[in-house]
Amino acid sequence: MSNSSSPHLAVFLEQQNIPDQLKQLLMQVAKSCDSISSAVNRGALDNILGSAGSGNIQGETQQKLDILSNDILLEDNVASGLLAGMASEEMDTIYPIPDNLPKGKYLLLFDPLDGSSNIDVNVSIGTIFSILETTMGKSVTEDDFLQAGQQQVVAGYALYGPQTILTFTTGSGVHMFTLDPKTRDFILTKSNVLIPEDTKEFAINMSNMRHWDEPVKRYVDECLAGKEGPRAKDFNMRWIASMVADVHRVLTRGGIFMYPWDKRDPSKPGKLRLLYEANPMSFLVEQAGGLSINGKETILSIKPSQLHERVSVILGSKNEVSRVHEYHLDR
Numbered sequence: 122m123s124n125s126s127s128p129h130l131a132v133f134l135e136q137q138n139i140p141d142q143l144k145q146l147l148m149q150v151a152k153s154c155d156s157i158s159s160a161v162n163r164g165a166l167d168n169i170l171g172s173a174g175s176g177n178i179q180g181e182t183q184q185k186l187d188i189l190s191n192d193i194l195l196e197d198n199v200a201s202g203l204l205a206g207m208a209s210e211e212m213d214t215i216y217p218i219p220d221n222l223p224k225g226k227y228l229l230l231f232d233p234l235d236g237s238s239n240i241d242v243n244v245s246i247g248t249i250f251s252i253l254e255t256t257m258g259k260s261v262t263e264d265d266f267l268q269a270g271q272q273q274v275v276a277g278y279a280l281y282g283p284q285t286i287l288t289f290t291t292g293s294g295v296h297m298f299t300l301d302p303k304t305r306d307f308i309l310t311k312s313n314v315l316i317p318e319d320t321k322e323f324a325i326n327m328s329n330m331r332h333w334d335e336p337v338k339r340y341v342d343e344c345l346a347g348k349e350g351p352r353a354k355d356f357n358m359r360w361i362a363s364m365v366a367d368v369h370r371v372l373t374r375g376g377i378f379m380y381p382w383d384k385r386d387p388s389k390p391g392k393l394r395l396l397y398e399a400n401p402m403s404f405l406v407e408q409a410g411g412l413s414i415n416g417k418e419t420i421l422s423i424k425p426s427q428l429h430e431r432v433s434v435i436l437g438s439k440n441e442v443s444r445v446h447e448y449h450l451d452r
């Protein structure tokens with residue numbers, strides 16, 4: 122850990138009760154996020170904004186920065202000897218570590234750049250990552266990645282906003298580090314983050330209202346009714362359209378974030394992806410005292426059946442998420 126590019130982060134990790142290889146992997150991921158942050162900061166100066174002219178397996182247009190961020194994570198981590206494989210929103214299938222390279226026991230899953238629609242308009246975006254364990258040196262298949270979220274050993278994100286903030290949990294609280302742009306060191310700026318149990322702020326894409334399921338509609342209708350309604354208080358609404366930035370706000374000051382299943386395409390469980398969006402964010406939220414459900418079940422208990430599986434997401438302040446949960450059980 123002595124050659125680390127972020128000495129403060131290295132010192133913090135030294136004090137954590139986790140395996141050395143996991144500490145090294147986190148340092149490596151932090152370095153990738155630093156490089157992605159630099160690329161994001163340069164944007165049009167390096168002609169890396171705009172569409173790449175390709176699509177991913179989920180039928181979404183890839184931006185140049187989606188692909189660049191994916192490449193940075195792959196290149197930085199492939200030869201580390203810490204991983205058995207990787208998986209990403211931007212790759213159709215898993216990426217096993219090639220046989221000519223040293224292998225480790227961890228699996229790294231990521232959404233290399235979350236909030237694609239915000240890249241070109243200079244609004245906050247980020248990288249979301251999840252780390253799972255497998256058998257040391259194993260040649261991995263997709264099945265090895267299909268673990269419930271409660272099996273994660275690390276989850277985190279880097280938010281590229283007015284500041285670059287790295288947030289992660291290793292299973293003992295949530296910690297936030299701000300990137301010093303001069304020294305490129307991640308400095309601990311918030312530890313043991315706790316989400317307030319109550320909130321007056323909700324986040325949902327209201328343009329989908331006519332497609333929502335009854336329990337979600339009931340919850341939002343009651344928020345909108347304000348002081349005069351059954352909740353007897355006024356609510357505020359925020360929707361950044363980058364899950365990473367919306368969840369960062371929830372972790373910072375509370376709130377409820379929802380991207381629920383809706384009737385636009387009933388066969389689709391939701392928009393967000395379970396393995397590299399919902400699971401890592403749910404681990405962080407639960408570690409910060411909040412809750413994360415798909416309606417009736419906790420997200421971390423879901424056993425995935427596909428790499429790019431989607432899921433309905435309702436997460437944040439405990440008392441609000443519990444209420445939405447009750448509305449789902451009540452129907």
Ligand SMILES: O=P(O)(O)OC[C@H]1O[C@](O)(COP(=O)(O)O)[C@@H](O)[C@@H]1O
Pocket residue numbers: 181210232234235236237238326362363364365380392
């Ligand atoms: O444009 P919509 O439907 O409001 O969707 C916004 C959601 O889509 C996402 O951008 C999906 O992530 P990607 O950009 O990684 O595909 C989330 O970050 C965000 O919460």
Ligand SMILES: [Mg+2]
Pocket residue numbers: 232234235236364398
């Ligand atoms: Mg995303």
Ligand SMILES: [Mg+2]
Pocket residue numbers: 187210232233234235236237
């Ligand atoms: Mg993405």
